[in-house]
Amino acid sequence: MDRGRRRGGEVIARLVTALAATSLLAAPIAAQDKKETSTVEKKVDDEVKFPPLPADKTVRQSASIGGRSIAYDATIGTISVRDDKGKEIGQVVYTSYVATGGAANRPVTFAFNGGPGASSVYLNLGAVGPKRVQFGAQGNAPSDAPITTDNPNSWLDFTDLVFIDPVGTGFSRSLVDEEKTKKAFYANDPDIKYLSKVVYDWLVKAGRLRSPKYVMGESYGGYRAPRIAYELQSQIGVGVNGIVMVSPYLDPASGDGATALSPLPWMIDLPSMAAAHLEQQHQLTPAAMVDVEAYTRGAFATDLLRGRTDPQAVSRLVTNVSRLTGLDPALVQKMGGRVDSATFLREIHRADGTIGSVYDSNVTAFDPFPWSAQRQSNDPILDALIAPTTSAMVDFVTRVVGWKTDARYHALSYEVNSAWDRGKPDDTPVTDLRKAIANDPKMAVMIVHGWDDLSCPFFASRLIVDQMPSFGATERVKLNVYPGGHMFYSREDSGAAFKRDARAIYAGKAE
Incomplete structure (x- = not known):
């Protein structure tokens, strides 16, 4: 019996040893499998997944502008942003207004607001779009009804309009994780490069490469405008006929x-x-x-x-x-x-x-x-304008145009603003502005301000313009100042004066 026990014990010992060996061999394999699974899971987690945006949608509208009825096609559309390997990393949503029956040489203007972190709703529904909602003046309140009316100061009677919302604003969005989003979208130089490509892509998509082209920017959009114009001109291969800078942020220092x-x-x-x-x-x-x-x-x-x-x-x-x-x-x-x-x-x-x-x-x-x-x-102005502009724009997009989405609309994103890499303090768009003007003797440039603006004071632009060379002509860069503040165009008279001065630089290009 003792001998049997010893033999049995030896068998058990061998089994235990074998099992232990098997476990030791299996452990690295299991760990490797787990590691591979974790890597795959992480890659999946890094991909930001949203419900797809709707297909582009167009509706026919009309507005009374400049004393006559203008018929136009209003479109809400999307342009993909891709990285160097062709992967879609973002989607930019735009609003365009194209007059019906326009001539082949009808100008097209691309408009950007600033922030960084602002959508283009302010220039769209406040300044030059065919419809407007009142904001930015004394007495405005967040509870004001977000009802749009025809905008007599719209520029649609002499140029088609494309309002572009950078990634993180409006309905535009990044499709990559936070770190990659900051690198690809939330910094001065990448911002200029992808937005310039968006302008080019719209021109190709719409068949408008032969049209006269203008770039318009307000506030930080005024920082964008000359840099986008120079990027289009010198890197992408698209000439720009004119630049309009509204209350621009030209000198960060x-x-x-x-x-x-x-x-x-x-x-x-x-x-x-x-x-x-x-x-x-x-x-x-x-x-x-x-x-x-x-x-x-x-x-x-x-x-x-x-x-x-x-x-x-x-x-x-x-x-x-x-x-x-x-x-x-x-x-x-x-x-x-x-x-x-x-x-x-x-x-x-x-x-x-x-x-x-x-x-x-x-x-x-x-x-x-x-x-x-x-x-x-x-x-006071920021707190009062978010509600009416957001509600008016979402109502227009989802109800009027019928571009149905449950995504949130960001008229102004503080998250984008806080994440922004602003570069060096002396990072100024004036360098690109000078280069763009010097390269094209036909380019028209206009800078406009409101007298009362302390966020981007007019006198900074006055001093900057006065230090520029003449570029072969007097007043090559025109500076106009109107009653009002940063959004002086919210005042009816200032908006009308702005339109009159802008029409002059488009002279010979309008239908």
Whole structure:
């Protein structure tokens, strides 16, 4: 029996050893299988999957523009963005308005807003599209009915219009993960490259490569416009007949700041503050602003550079800045005559318990925390325009055009803005603007601003334009300034003046 037990024990031992060996061999295989499965699962997880967007949809509409009825085709469509290997990584949704029966040489204008993170709804439903919804003026509220009306200041009577929503705005979307999205879409240079390709793709898709072409951009879109024009011209092979920059962001290094050694930040803001004060006094005229600009270029800049070594210079600064801005001289004295835009917006309306918008300092909202040392509210214009513009655009897309989707529409994406790689502080579109103009003596360029805008002050553009060469002709780059702020076109008279000036640079290209 003992012998049998020993033999049985030996058999069991051999079985255990064999099983152990099998387990040791199996373990790496199982681990390898698990590793391979995890890799496959990760690749699947990295692919962002959405329900497909609807097919392009077109409806026939009409609007009363410039005193006559204009019939046009309104289209909501999609253009794919692909990487170097041909993989679809994004989808850009556009809105186009093409007049029916137009001549083969009818111009087409591509419009971009800014942010970064803004859709093109503001230029579309606020400035030059065939329909408009009121926003950006004093008295507007988020609860205003999002009902569009015919836009008498639309440009559709002399150019077809294509409004492009960059990835992350409107219904446009990335199809790759967060890290790849930032690299492909949310940085200055990649943004220009893929949006330029979108313009080209639309021209091919619509059969419009022979049409005169214009690029229009507002705010950061004004940064995009000259760079896209030069990319199209020099890399993609598409000539651009004209560039229109609306309240453009042209010089990233010109923002105000108390530590700035250069007098430029203070010089750039002062005329817009003075314009706002003159408007409050019903005294804003181009002639009055000529005097403001002359002072800013001359005695103001000189006295700033003198600094505290010249007490009389400081005294002059305080006197003149107080007079021009309407601010309390005691406050201006404490600030050494250097008033930043945030202080101006808070203090100029403090007695009313309201706060001004950086986009138009005379558009105000109640300050929810008037006794706080620091501002604790969002911008009055931004908070008031998101609801009407979003609702009006979604209603147009889904109900009027019938492009049905349950995707969310982003009129303004703070997520895109916070994720954006802005590059170097001296990354300026003026370099590409100069190159594009120098390459094409026929290219027309117009920069437009509102007097009261402190987000992108007009005086920055004035100084930039004045430092440009003539390019063989006087006023090769035209600069026009209108009553109002960043979205001056929300004022009927300013919108009409803008259209009149724009039509002039399209002269000879319209039907």
